Amino acid sequence: MAVRLVRRAGVLGCGLMGSGIAEVLARAGVETTVVEVDRDALARGRARVEASLARAVSGGKLSGAAREEALANLVFSTDLGDLAEVDCVLEAIVEDEAAKLEAYRRLDKVVENDAAFFASNTSSIPIMKLAVATSRPEQVLGLHFFNPVPVMRLVEVISSLVTSEETREQARFLATEQLGKRAIASPDRAGFVVNALLIPYLLSSVRMLESGFATREDIDAGMVEGCGHPMGPLALLDLIGLDTAQAVAESLYEEFKEPLYAPPPLLNRMVEAGLLGRKSGQGFYGYRQGG
Ligand code: NAI
Numbered sequence: 052m053a054v055r056l057v058r059r060a061g062v063l064g065c066g067l068m069g070s071g072i073a074e075v076l077a078r079a080g081v082e083t084t085v086v087e088v089d090r091d092a093l094a095r096g097r098a099r100v101e102a103s104l105a106r107a108v109s110g111g112k113l114s115g116a117a118r119e120e121a122l123a124n125l126v127f128s129t130d131l132g133d134l135a136e137v138d139c140v141l142e143a144i145v146e147d148e149a150a151k152l153e154a155y156r157r158l159d160k161v162v163e164n165d166a167a168f169f170a171s172n173t174s175s176i177p178i179m180k181l182a183v184a185t186s187r188p189e190q191v192l193g194l195h196f197f198n199p200v201p202v203m204r205l206v207e208v209i210s211s212l213v214t215s216e217e218t219r220e221q222a223r224f225l226a227t228e229q230l231g232k233r234a235i236a237s238p239d240r241a242g243f244v245v246n247a248l249l250i251p252y253l254l255s256s257v258r259m260l261e262s263g264f265a266t267r268e269d270i271d272a273g274m275v276e277g278c279g280h281p282m283g284p285l286a287l288l289d290l291i292g293l294d295t296a297q298a299v300a301e302s303l304y305e306e307f308k309e310p311l312y313a314p315p316p317l318l319n320r321m322v323e324a325g326l327l328g329r330k331s332g333q334g335f336y337g338y339r340q341g342g
Pocket of ligand 1: 063064065066067068069086087088092096142143144145146150154172173174175195196197198291295
């Protein structure tokens, strides 16, 4: 079974994750067409990619010439029809099932290349549901990147019950050989590998705080100083976003009905209050807005 070099890719959605995915594709020499819903969202996405490339240059991780090459590989569009000829589409739109199903129905119609595969970055929606929205379910899988995409090496490669071996190997080739990532395989189950392990741990730290068992500083220092983690669980929750963590916990709980996956009341109340972590300026800790 022959895997091919991916030369042309589409990225659907250019938010936090899509902008990072577009950047790593462009830096790897893949001609990348980024599609967003409207001009404003597209401008924000483009600015995010440009700022990240500028940071890579100022941090000595990328030469000025390499940045120019990456920018030359990027096309920004609001027309899904521009994805007609791509070898694959990496989808990173909002984590909303209805929105994703609609996007897959439309992608299936506009992508003319019969061999193209579709990869979702979803954290919690079953790949199978997205696959059956298309006429090529065996060419749909999950490629779950981690934030920030240009920095984090891991990609989870998620096969649905009907993903073909060819699609899986082709996507794995893109992730490892072309993008330089470390790929791990995961079945199509809520949480995949990493979140199935990480989320119960993070929720336990919230329960520990909520019950008054330990302070936030001691909980975080315990895991940083005692276990060598780069940050404690409460600080990590603030980084991920409490709403995002809650959504993943809910999908895990819905799938397995295990109490350890149920979001604790404190997490739910903080999300209701808009205390979402770094992105809102306040979570378990306070941040300067946008910091
Ligand atoms: P985000 O909210 O930053 O970006 C989503 C983008 O999709 C927005 O710019 C929006 O305008 C755009 N969009 C919405 N509908 C669209 C459509 N039909 N066509 C084109 N663009 C559309 O969200 P984020 O955080 O980047 O998440 C994207 C995906 O990645 C979600 O599935 C999420 O579960 C997943 N993910 C998120 C991680 C994170 O740390 N935030 C980590 C791993 C996966």
